[in-house]
Amino acid sequence: MKFNWGTGIALTLVLFAMLMGFMVYKAMQQDFDLVSEEYYADELVYQDIINQKTNALKLDGRAKLRMTDEQVFLVLPADLDGKTKSFAVQMYHEQEADNDFNFEKKSTTENQFAIPFTTFSTGKWIAKVKLNCEGVDYYFDPEIVF
Known part of the structure; x- marks a missing residue:
């Protein structure tokens, strides 16, 4: 398999999407307590x-x-x-x-x-x-x- 610029772009986009998915997952796991309910x-x-x-x-x-x-x-x-x-x-x-x-x-x-x-x-x-x-x-x- 030859690694050309099209493969590099596709690989970069896939890695970026995976990273963004991981970051969204970690952000959803955070507990954000308000300083005050009122x-x-x-x-x-x-x-x-x-x-x-x-x-x-x-x-x-x-x-x-x-x-x-x-x-x-x-x-x-x-x-x-x-x-x-x-x-x-x-x-x-x-x-x-x-x-x-x-x-x-x-x-x-x-x-x-x-x-x-x-x-x-x-x-x-x-x-x-x-x-x-x-x-x-x-x-x-x-x-x-x-």
């Missing part, structure tokens, strides 16, 4: 989040996630230490929406809180913290990678 409603109130982030930037410190051997802690800025505050936290796992969970604290003066993980799954976690301290709303989104 993304449109969340977008409408996003200006509130921007205002809360601006308030948080006025503080000296930032909220952090700190990991010890057996526990993960949410540490709030030192400016808020000793003040009465309440907050809600959404722990968001980027790779797996089934791992997301929420917790909240009402009327506390503490500045460090243990996060109630039932299981630690690897990946990037973002703590979306909405905090109210003495009538001022703040928003923090510290990250940690396991």
